[in-house]
Amino acid sequence: MRREIIKADTQIHRTACKHAMQAHKEKYGDYAPLGKMVSYKVKCNDHLLWVEITSRPKSYVARVSK
16 A cells, blocks of 8 residues: 655654554554545644545545644
8 A cells, every 4th residue: 555645844744644654554454444534643743733644545645734
């Protein structure tokens, strides 16, 4: 399953997306329900960020909610 990060402007956003992707993969593996969006609250360098992960047919897409 390919992983994509979009709309991550800073290094903190990219790190938060990576942590959320790892949590999503541990929870669902490679077979998450398609089209389902899951939100994760990630603490990274004393910043609390919400990351949304969407399951697509061949990839997981992560983006930081603003």
